[in-house]
Amino acid sequence: MVAQMRTYTINKGMMDSWLKLFETGIKPAHEALGIPVVATWTNTDRTEFIWVRQFEDGIDVPAKETEFRNSPGFKALGSQPGDHIAKMEIKNMEGALKG
Secondary structure: OEEEEEEEEEOOOOHHHHHHHHHHHHHHHHHHOOOOEEEEEEOOOOOEEEEEEEEOOOOHHHHHHHHHHOOHHHHOOOOHHHHHEEEEEEEEEEOOOOO
């Protein structure tokens, strides 16, 4: 398994609408393609949204990302995701300890 931690800086005053968009559009679009969202957080000042999605294998990541961007679920969101995000940081991670 490979996880991807994504940290988004959300434009000022837009966190509530981002959370609704994520829950009703972005997360379901991921899960419809077999990309589970395994955790979500906001930082205490509510300027960052941190989430983790998971892939079977690191080799799958580019193909799954392309599939997601071309999916009807993502296309239906239009410019909404980008309208909310000021900055994005993405880290690919693998498990370090067994058991």
